[in-house]
Amino acid sequence: xxxxxxxxxxxxxxxxxxxxxxxxxxxxxxxxxxxxxxxxxxxxxxxxxxxxxxxxxxxxxxxxxxxxxxxxxxxxxxxxxxxxxxxxxxxxxxxxxxxxxxxxxxxxxxxxxxxxxxxxxxxxxxxxxxxxxxxxxxxxxxxxxxxxxxxxxxxxxxxxxxxxxxxxxxxxxxx
Amino acid sequence: xxxxxxxxxxxxxxxxxxxxxxxxxxxxxxxxxxxxxxxxxxxxxxxxxxxxxxxxxxxxxxxxxxxxxxxxxxxxxxxxxxxxxxxxxxxxxxxxxxxxxxxxxxxxxxxxxxxxxxxxxxxxxxxxxxxxxxxxxxxxxxxxxxxxxxxxxxxxxxxxxxxxxxxxxxxxxxxxxxxxxxxxxxxxxxxxxxxxxxxxxxxxxxxxxxxxxxxxxxxxxxxxxxxxxxxxxxxxxxxxxxxxxxxxxxxxxxxxxxxxxxxxxxxxxxxxxxxxxxxxxxxxxxxxxxxxxxxxxxxxxxxxxxxxxxxxxxxxxxxxxxxxxxxxxxxxxxxxxxxxxxxxxxxxxxxxxxxxxxxxxxxxxxxxxxxxxxxxxxxxxxxxxxxxxxxxxxxxxxxxxxxxxxxxxxxxxxxxxxxxxxxxxxxxxxxxxxxxxxxxxxxxxxxxxxxxxxxxxxxxxxxxxxxxxxxxxxxxxxxxxxxxxxxxxxxxxxxxxxxxxxxxxxxxxxxxxxxxxxxxxxxxxxxxxxxxxxxxxxxxxxxxxxxxxxxxxxxxxxxxxxxxxxxxxxxxxxxxxxxxxxxxxxxxxxxxxxxxxxxxxxxxxxxxxxxxxxxxxxxxxxxxxxxxxx
Numbered sequence: 001x002x003x004x005x006x007x008x009x010x011x012x013x014x015x016x017x018x019x020x021x022x023x024x025x026x027x028x029x030x031x032x033x034x035x036x037x038x039x040x041x042x043x044x045x046x047x048x049x050x051x052x053x054x055x056x057x058x059x060x061x062x063x064x065x066x067x068x069x070x071x072x073x074x075x076x077x078x079x080x081x082x083x084x085x086x087x088x089x090x091x092x093x094x095x096x097x098x099x100x101x102x103x104x105x106x107x108x109x110x111x112x113x114x115x116x117x118x119x120x121x122x123x124x125x126x127x128x129x130x131x132x133x134x135x136x137x138x139x140x141x142x143x144x145x146x147x148x149x150x151x152x153x154x155x156x157x158x159x160x161x162x163x164x165x166x167x168x169x170x171x172x173x174x175x
Numbered sequence: 176x177x178x179x180x181x182x183x184x185x186x187x188x189x190x191x192x193x194x195x196x197x198x199x200x201x202x203x204x205x206x207x208x209x210x211x212x213x214x215x216x217x218x219x220x221x222x223x224x225x226x227x228x229x230x231x232x233x234x235x236x237x238x239x240x241x242x243x244x245x246x247x248x249x250x251x252x253x254x255x256x257x258x259x260x261x262x263x264x265x266x267x268x269x270x271x272x273x274x275x276x277x278x279x280x281x282x283x284x285x286x287x288x289x290x291x292x293x294x295x296x297x298x299x300x301x302x303x304x305x306x307x308x309x310x311x312x313x314x315x316x317x318x319x320x321x322x323x324x325x326x327x328x329x330x331x332x333x334x335x336x337x338x339x340x341x342x343x344x345x346x347x348x349x350x351x352x353x354x355x356x357x358x359x360x361x362x363x364x365x366x367x368x369x370x371x372x373x374x375x376x377x378x379x380x381x382x383x384x385x386x387x388x389x390x391x392x393x394x395x396x397x398x399x400x401x402x403x404x405x406x407x408x409x410x411x412x413x414x415x416x417x418x419x420x421x422x423x424x425x426x427x428x429x430x431x432x433x434x435x436x437x438x439x440x441x442x443x444x445x446x447x448x449x450x451x452x453x454x455x456x457x458x459x460x461x462x463x464x465x466x467x468x469x470x471x472x473x474x475x476x477x478x479x480x481x482x483x484x485x486x487x488x489x490x491x492x493x494x495x496x497x498x499x500x501x502x503x504x505x506x507x508x509x510x511x512x513x514x515x516x517x518x519x520x521x522x523x524x525x526x527x528x529x530x531x532x533x534x535x536x537x538x539x540x541x542x543x544x545x546x547x548x549x550x551x552x553x554x555x556x557x558x559x560x561x562x563x564x565x566x567x568x569x570x571x572x573x574x575x576x577x578x579x580x581x582x583x584x585x586x587x588x589x590x591x592x593x594x595x596x597x598x599x600x601x602x603x604x605x606x607x608x609x610x611x612x613x614x615x616x617x618x619x620x621x622x623x624x625x626x627x628x629x630x631x632x633x634x635x636x637x638x639x640x641x642x643x644x645x646x647x648x649x650x651x652x653x654x655x656x657x658x659x660x661x662x663x664x665x666x667x668x669x670x671x672x673x674x675x676x677x678x679x680x681x682x683x684x685x686x687x688x689x690x691x692x693x694x695x696x697x698x699x700x701x702x703x704x705x706x707x708x709x710x711x712x713x714x715x716x717x718x719x720x721x722x723x724x725x726x727x728x729x730x731x732x733x734x735x736x737x738x739x740x741x742x743x744x745x746x747x748x749x750x751x752x753x754x755x756x757x758x759x760x761x762x763x764x765x766x767x768x769x770x771x772x773x774x775x776x777x778x779x780x781x782x783x784x785x786x787x788x789x790x791x792x793x794x795x796x797x798x799x800x801x802x803x804x805x
Contacts, residue, residue: 031504032503032504032505033502033503033504034504035504036484036485036487036501036504037484037485039487040446040485040487067505070506071504071505071506074489074506074507074663075486075487075488075489075507076487076488076489077446077486077487077488078487078488092408093408093409094408094409094565094566094603094606094637094639094653094654095408095409095565095566095571095639097408097653098565098566098567098639098641098645098650099566099567131447131488132406132408132447132488132490132657132661133406133407133408133409133410133411133447134212134447135212135405135410135411135414135447135448136212136213136216136411137261137409137410137411137563137565137571137637138213138261138262138264138411138563138565138571138572138573139213139216139217139261140565140571142216147449148216149212149215149216150216151213151216151217
């Protein structure tokens with residue numbers, strides 16, 4: 001098999017990691033058209049696309065690594081940087097924009113201490129993304145926190161929601 | 176849910192329909208909680224759980240599903256699709272009385288059970304009321320619905336999308352059975368052509384023509400592709416159809432497959448719509464189980480399979496050739512046409528690509544005939560169109576109106592006017608590819624040709640209403656920043672041109688614009704329009720061109736007068752001290768690097784705006800939040 005060449009030493013941690021990827025590839029089939037679903041599944045698993053896994057997938061699918069890298073960087077969903085434990089997405093569709101989501105974005109950035117450009121906090125607990133329309137326009141402005149849509153948001157409510165997650169996390173660590 | 180047995184002929188489908196209809200009729204009360212994305216976010220799962228709990232408390236039996244007739248007194252309870260009026264969610268509907276409850280909270284469950292389910296009366300306080308206190312008991316009484324015509328959305332919000340039998344009860348899959356067993360593929364194409372149905376994805380290409388082109392190509396393998404990559408910000412009609420009535424889409428695709436001679440279909444749906452994907456998967460599994468999809472449909476010779484492909488977040492994939500590249504596992508970049516997908520589409524095979532709403536119209540056309548369809552809308556744009564009405568209107572949500580309804584009727588009769596009471600300013604139609612319409616266009620009929628004549632387009636159908644507090648230059652900047660990010664980079668003019676236009680617009684909204692920027696903006700806009708390969712680039716300048724046409728004064732106000740008439744752009748605001756909050760401590764004056772603040776201790780200070788450099792040091796220093804940008 002083509003992919004065996006890149007498998008790390010048997011029994012190593014890295015090897016166990018690749019065997020999970022191997023499972024994903026087998027599930028979707030090692031064909032070109034399965035590349036995007038495979039990368040989506042890998043990202044579900046790791047919250048990002050580690051470089052060595054991209055190379056592994058390329059070899060398994062018999063594609064040049066550049067092609068896989070090209071696809072991974074083309075689509076907004078894929079991230080080559082590790083994401084945080086909690087993912088906060090602020091919708092920036094037209095309806096949310098017209099109903100003034102800019103102060104919400106500013107408030108979340110301030111609360112998380114993210115200066116322009118940075119998306120993930122240094123402790124890797126929060127990732128903040130501005131996304132295109134999520135289709136909850138009638139509830140604009142909308143924020144998605146860990147997959148749950150919160151409608152008619154305000155800067156105060158967004159900060160409060162983050163405070164709650166933060167407190168819950170800290171309580172868990174304390175226990 | 177009890178599993179659906181395989182249906183082996185059109186006659187058996189008819190039998191099942193009669194059985195389900197009688198089961199639904201025997202159900203004294205049916206409680207449907209809205210399960211659309213909007214209401215789910217607004218707390219409808221908690222409402223459903225609370226109603227279930229209240230029913231248990233009062234020993235009211237609940238049917239396991241709508242066809243189980245084992246208990247006469249049992250009531251039906253489940254999620255419906257989106258009835259469209261997201262603004263007043265979570266919505267609960269009671270059938271057959273058709274009470275329409277709005278803004279329902281879990282605490283209301285007890286009253287719904289005791290007063291309505293057991294008592295047979297509406298809960299007055301949950302009904303929608305007009306400003307002067309008139310209560311609307313039923314859905315059709317509500318002004319938001321009174322001016323609509325529901326064809327595609329007729330079953331959204333009435334049926335349970337998670338139960339195929341509910342769709343069958345409302346003539347679901349009957350059009351497919353009639354087509355497969357009673358019509359030739361040519362006759363299906365002829366009927367769709369005759370109906371005048373045009374692509375609801377925005378460009379308005381005649382659907383029958385598209386199917387005809389693909390039908391005549393000789394090929395052992397063909398594909399049907401559904402474009403459900405609804406990327407336009409501010410549009411969610413396809414999402415609602417997939418969530419609320421997924422079988423209508425499947426049925427439309429199967430009919431298309433039969434018409435063109437394809438045995439496989441793909442639905443390319445945005446990953447941002449997890450609920451729609453989940454409902455589609457359930458629908459496909461149920462249809463396959465029932466023998467309405469898959470091998471030998473209804474026991475006949477025709478087979479058709481449908482697969483779901485999740486998009487990965489690229490707006491350009493709404494363009495059909497880019498979408499095809501993405502299904503094939505490549506970067507979603509458009510290809511030059513010709514060859515058109517009808518000749519060489521997915522994996523080089525003849526392919527029909529249509530949008531969700533287009534497919535959802537097909538079963539109705541086959542069932543009721545082309546003439547019936549033409550009775551709605553205008554001569555050249557027959558049928559209805561679903562729009563997502565959002566922004567500064569009183570009533571936001573999903574609406575369906577005959578093509579040719581005027582913009583004014585949509586904004587004022589259905590939308591209820593501007594929610595803030597401020598003057599109406601503009602409507603942005605068609606998203607980043609669309610244009611701004613103004614007060615002058617309130618009498619404009621919304622159809623493909625009328626909109627085209629004023630430089631706009633239907634697009635996917637997003638209507639974002641703006642009042643005078645929205646800056647039009649900022650709106651143009653917003654759309655340009657969207658298209659610039661989403662440009663795939665293949666064509667130089669689109670890739671570089673959108674970036675330059677964005678830079679110019681940023682310059683203007685930040686107060687650094689020059690008069691010559693306007694002509695430069697126009698020049699670049701026309702170059703991008705003419706020099707791009709696909710629809711994204713060709714239409715990217717539309718928001719700029721239309722706002723420059725209708726709101727040139729507002730651009731000039733930013734550049735020449737140094738003001739933002741809407742009062743939105745930060746750069747044109749000044750720091751001021753709010754007298755009531757100022758304690759006269761003088762801290763701000765000490766922090767000001769240019770000595771722009773003066774005053775005497777213990778009385779309000781003043782900022783000299785001609786000296787102020789807007790550094791914000793004073794606002795940061797103030798402990799009483801007495802300094803604001805205004």
